Amino acid sequence: MSKYAVIMALLLLFSLTGRAKVKTTVWDNPSTEYGSHYGNGNFLLDLDVSKVELKTDETMVHITARLRQAETDYAFQLTGDTYLKVGEKRFYRVLIDPKETKEKGLYELAIHFPPLPKGTKAFDFFASNNQETYQIKGIKPAEERWKQLFPSYWSDKQGNWKIAFLDDCAIYQCKFWDYRQCSVNQKTGEADIVMQNGNDIVKVSIGKNKKGIRTIQMGNQKEELAMITSRYMPDYPTKDMRTDFVDTDYKTDTVTLIGWIKDMPDFMKPQNTFGIYHRNIYTDKGETVNADLDEKGRFIIKIPLLNSSEIVCDYNLCNFNTMLEPGKTYFLLYDYKEGRRYFMGDDCRLQNELIKYPPCWDSNNFYIGLEGAGHASDEELEQYMTSVDSLLKVQTAQLDAFCEHHPTLSSRYRIFSKGNMLTNHAQSFGQARFRMRNFMLSDNARRYAHDTFWTKFEHPYTLHSSLSYFMRDYLDDILRAHSKPTSLQIADYINDITSSDEEQALLTRWSKWINETNAKINAAPTNEEKKKLVEKINADNAALIRDISQILNRPKVQKFLHSMYTLHKMEKESYLLDSMGIDPFIKNVWLTRTVLNTFEHDHSSLTPTVLDSMTAIINNPYSTALIEEANKHYLTIENREFDKQVLKSADHLAGITEGEALLKKILEPYKGKMVLLDIWGTWCSPCKERLSHSSEEYARLKDHNIQYLYLANHSPQESWENVIKEYQVYGPNVAHYNLPDEQQKAIESYLNVHTWPTYKLFNQNGELLDADIDPIDLDELEQQIYQMQ
Numbered sequence: 001m002s003k004y005a006v007i008m009a010l011l012l013l014f015s016l017t018g019r020a021k022v023k024t025t026v027w028d029n030p031s032t033e034y035g036s037h038y039g040n041g042n043f044l045l046d047l048d049v050s051k052v053e054l055k056t057d058e059t060m061v062h063i064t065a066r067l068r069q070a071e072t073d074y075a076f077q078l079t080g081d082t083y084l085k086v087g088e089k090r091f092y093r094v095l096i097d098p099k100e101t102k103e104k105g106l107y108e109l110a111i112h113f114p115p116l117p118k119g120t121k122a123f124d125f126f127a128s129n130n131q132e133t134y135q136i137k138g139i140k141p142a143e144e145r146w147k148q149l150f151p152s153y154w155s156d157k158q159g160n161w162k163i164a165f166l167d168d169c170a171i172y173q174c175k176f177w178d179y180r181q182c183s184v185n186q187k188t189g190e191a192d193i194v195m196q197n198g199n200d201i202v203k204v205s206i207g208k209n210k211k212g213i214r215t216i217q218m219g220n221q222k223e224e225l226a227m228i229t230s231r232y233m234p235d236y237p238t239k240d241m242r243t244d245f246v247d248t249d250y251k252t253d254t255v256t257l258i259g260w261i262k263d264m265p266d267f268m269k270p271q272n273t274f275g276i277y278h279r280n281i282y283t284d285k286g287e288t289v290n291a292d293l294d295e296k297g298r299f300i301i302k303i304p305l306l307n308s309s310e311i312v313c314d315y316n317l318c319n320f321n322t323m324l325e326p327g328k329t330y331f332l333l334y335d336y337k338e339g340r341r342y343f344m345g346d347d348c349r350l351q352n353e354l355i356k357y358p359p360c361w362d363s364n365n366f367y368i369g370l371e372g373a374g375h376a377s378d379e380e381l382e383q384y385m386t387s388v389d390s391l392l393k394v395q396t397a398q399l400d401a402f403c404e405h406h407p408t409l410s411s412r413y414r415i416f417s418k419g420n421m422l423t424n425h426a427q428s429f430g431q432a433r434f435r436m437r438n439f440m441l442s443d444n445a446r447r448y449a450h451d452t453f454w455t456k457f458e459h460p461y462t463l464h465s466s467l468s469y470f471m472r473d474y475l476d477d478i479l480r481a482h483s484k485p486t487s488l489q490i491a492d493y494i495n496d497i498t499s500s501d502e503e504q505a506l507l508t509r510w511s512k513w514i515n516e517t518n519a520k521i522n523a524a525p526t527n528e529e530k531k532k533l534v535e536k537i538n539a540d541n542a543a544l545i546r547d548i549s550q551i552l553n554r555p556k557v558q559k560f561l562h563s564m565y566t567l568h569k570m571e572k573e574s575y576l577l578d579s580m581g582i583d584p585f586i587k588n589v590w591l592t593r594t595v596l597n598t599f600e601h602d603h604s605s606l607t608p609t610v611l612d613s614m615t616a617i618i619n620n621p622y623s624t625a626l627i628e629e630a631n632k633h634y635l636t637i638e639n640r641e642f643d644k645q646v647l648k649s650a651d652h653l654a655g656i657t658e659g660e661a662l663l664k665k666i667l668e669p670y671k672g673k674m675v676l677l678d679i680w681g682t683w684c685s686p687c688k689e690r691l692s693h694s695s696e697e698y699a700r701l702k703d704h705n706i707q708y709l710y711l712a713n714h715s716p717q718e719s720w721e722n723v724i725k726e727y728q729v730y731g732p733n734v735a736h737y738n739l740p741d742e743q744q745k746a747i748e749s750y751l752n753v754h755t756w757p758t759y760k761l762f763n764q765n766g767e768l769l770d771a772d773i774d775p776i777d778l779d780e781l782e783q784q785i786y787q788m789q
Contacts, residue, residue: 025054026054028142029142031138031139032137032139033337034135036134037134038339045067046067047064048066048230048231049063050062052139055115057115059091059113060111064106064108065107065109067105068360076107080128081126081127082096082128085124086117092113092114094113121140122139122140142212142227143212146209147209151165152165153342154225155228156226158236159233159237160344161228161343164333170193172218175331178196178197190206190207190208203217213227231340236349239410245460247460252306252622254326255302255324255327255330257276261314261336262297262334273293274290274292275291276288281306282622306622308323308325308460309326310465311324321358322351322355323351323463328346329345330343330348343355362424363427364428375435381436382444392422399414422464423464423467426467429453430474443481446477449474449477471589494507496560498551506544506551513541517537520537555716555717558716558718562598562602563598563610570594588623592618599630599631600685602716603634603723604718605638611627611631615627637722637726646729652665659747659749668766672764673764674706674785675762676707676708676773678690678691680710680712681756682719684756686756690757693776694727698731700782701781710729710734711737712737712739712744715738759773761785761788
């Protein structure tokens, strides 16, 4: 072989060797422009591209999938078509390579595709799991995004979101700013901007891009800021060791939240309000504060909070939980297109950590060995406690491991997440008592609840909404365990409830007679003899019992006795809570709930004397304001006029005891009409909630010949009338009966009524129809009426 041939062979070998060498271009944490799964807060999964490797022989896309709820059985997998798209050309996956991760709920996949065309600057990702299709569009290297000033988001060296430059406005200092002037050097990328918010004007100078870092001067403040290319704020560079939360000593202050629900999909645009939901610990009720959205999805909302509180950001638009501290101002960006979710404001680090890593922890519900309406045994309750203990340990270990994996997460993040986990378990545990035969925990379970939950809660108590639920169940259980039922000695109030000397003498004689009669009954040796004796005494003293009943059943007397009963109950509970060393704030909360529940149950105001006594026991300005407001509300209702013709007398039913006969007599005047029967009670919260929609029901069904018939179960006269007035349950085709208890029970027994409210529908001949009726579902109800006419 000649020298020339040898040289050519060597050159050819070197050439082939060079061609065999694989060249790789890496995009770390590339930016994206759109994701189909960047939807509202109900989504289960965060899907992101963490790295792209562009090789001459293949393209590797590294996907990170993080479950938004850490304790679910959901297993992420891609089972359908998965491909990349450049222009109109598709590149289908060759191989999916799953990676093991130590973090629960975190999946990492390396997906292999054919090589993309040389010089590819951006591409789209499509995948499916047989249930939904995932799309991530506009995937490109962060270096390309660094060149883009509009839109762009910037953070300072401490990791806080500082400013954003969007196409039509800027976001700075938790405000929207308009551009008065904007000059951009297309060659260097530098810019000079004049921004205006109302009368405030700020000049902004933006320096050259240096690998995603720019020197930006805002007014007199000059900083080096880093572009944020990720959908959530990056983990903060250093750890915040603080452990405290703002504590106002439960005095109401206001949180201001300015926000932008940006690029909402078309189907959401009809929603024109943004709501913040939180639970009021005093009332144990949810409260929602709403603000109007402008045409771009912007809002400003003022939220009165008792203290640092867990809140839910709009169930329909966002649906994520976070914590807000009173007296502060926050800005929320919630972007549907790019999926960006950032908080701006003074000390909003925890909010950014919570929206990126939501502490959602499953808890064990007590269903061990239970079938239907059965009751659990003490042994099953012990097993349940063991399972709760086990899950708490597992979840605590998971939280510790997660915080170790993200070492700069703030101490407050761990404290809040642990408290959230604990109160969720406490809420579920508090409900366990309703699975027991007597609706009470065992002594051992009560000690477990005290040691595991009650003593571990952090201040302020408003930090976790689940605590409000647990407080209700736990305190009710221990009070029932340590006290006898409250009773009222009517003899002590004879002067307060009688209106004449004759009535006073009659009640005095009756009180003495009651004591003597009880002694005789207790002396009877057997239950059978006791029963016979009671029947004889009642028969022999029927006139006295009738006269006393007429006095005691007068609305004013009933109102006084109910008020005094509640007052005695409060006094006893206050003493017991003090003796058990319950926090004074918690005691006030509990006593306030006792009074407010009385209003809700009785639907009537309190006498001035009782009202003063109750507020004196609580001695809390916020509680007093709540109680006085509720009392004023029911006083207004009591003084409201309405057409009492809807209240039907039961005189024509006297002497009828059979349920079928009673019902037939009541329905008799309405022959020729369909009758919708509602069996309810003033003590029944679901009943009253349904009645609150009565006007809507009447308007919807006005073209049908329907008679609305209401039968009240065990409802005091004044409360009965007040509910009817408050919810406007009246009209020309409405009839209300408040029958004596025995007659009401007879009708309910005939109709097989065991739950309230119960609805029944009768045809024009008074015949009961076989139909499942629900007046809340007006579409279905109207359809049923059409079919039965």
